[in-house]
Amino acid sequence: MMQLWDLKTNASATLPKTGQTSKAGEKFQTLGTISPQSCTKEALERAHNLTKLAVRGQLACLLDGRSFDNMQKLERLVSLNLQNDIYVNPASRRQLRGLPPSFKFPPNLKRLTLSHTCLDWSNMSILELLENLEVLKLKDKAFMGACWEVAGRFRRLKFLHIGRTDLVTWVASGYHFPRLRRLELHSCDELIEIPIGLADAPNLLALDMCYAELAVASAKKIQEAKQRMEEEQKSKVGGFKLSIFPADEE
Template identity: 40%
Template sequence: MELVTVEASPHQPSPTTTTGKPSCLQTLSMIAPESCEKDVLAKACNVRKLSIRGQMAAFLSAYKGGINNLEELQCLEHLKLLNDVLFINKTLHLPLAFSKLVRTVKKLTLTNTRFAWSEADKLGTLESLEVLKFKENAFTDDLWKPKSGFSALQVLWIERSELEYWEASVINFPVLRQLVLISCDELNAVPLELADIPSLQEMRLENTSKAVKSAKSVRDSKTSKSMELKLSIFPPENESKVPQ
């Protein structure tokens, strides 16, 4: 089937079909939350990639409608939620039914949603999730201690986070293959227990200097167990030092 992509301004209504039949759309990009109406998504039921940008507060908290309409997308594999409206003293929450609504999603990207790290446990129950990207303060607070396992997660990407302390092990990420940390300036260390994950093959740290020492310890620990781990550090340490 030919791939059909539609891109729209966040302030424009999402495209609809002219008949009552399901459309062949497979990608919807930059759609406003208020455009994700039940009848629209029902007609776009073949969509595999969906990105939503706008005010997420009402979209996520809607008792009916809003994020609940995602249940119409039975083929959804890639989902991006980008919040571009902030409210003072307004905390966003993932609905309890989130894992059910996006149960087919393999790749999830959250940007500027500013969830508490405790909300991440709701993502740990996604059995199809393989790639998870947290960008631009997707989560706030300084501690992440997962209570549930990300059973299928292979790639974890954390960018521009306030995270300082992170506890995790093979129990939480049993098949993790790649870890990317970008501009996590406050992160003191990566969990040393990550060395016990047999599938972990690569770690990349960019502008995350405090965690470099622990990342090297993870690499050395895996090496001692005859397991390879590619560790990339940017900027390289010899370039990050200012000449005297």
């Protein structure tokens, strides 16, 4: 299958070892889902045309060691999906110690998805430094902890999804998300409020909430602030949209 461009599997696949002179995988553009053990220097150097990569398994062996160094060589990669193995005992082994430095990530990465990594929110300071990041999906306990205080700026981020987390307090403003267009909060049932300062994010046009009842009041305040801005600027282009599920009875 020397001409194969795309490989997609539901389960985590382990790539077969090939000889140094082999050209197998050189034309791959989409590869997923593969095991962390398959992210070897030889495999990723050969698959230099990759644009999309999904990895699933015990990510500690990928993120904590030198294996992740190979990612920075994927100059064409724009989409990376990292799913940690949740069937690990004891549960403490599921939590990763941290993320690699930002310079080890693919240099042109635009879309990043993390799942079940149970990272501390302090690691978001690393993702802030990914200069081309436009889409960030934090799914199923990707980050855990009561407080996230945003320190830097997500300069190009347009879409942010936070799902199934125990986040209680979130401190941020429009300054931190200058290009954010859409925010999704799913199963954030402990989050007290969405930062009101996000109303100042000039490009924010959509807020989607699902099972985040405590934060509904703050979402409505953001909606009201956006409506006032539209009236003052006499602009109805796009229009801010707020979606709440379950629907508010009021």
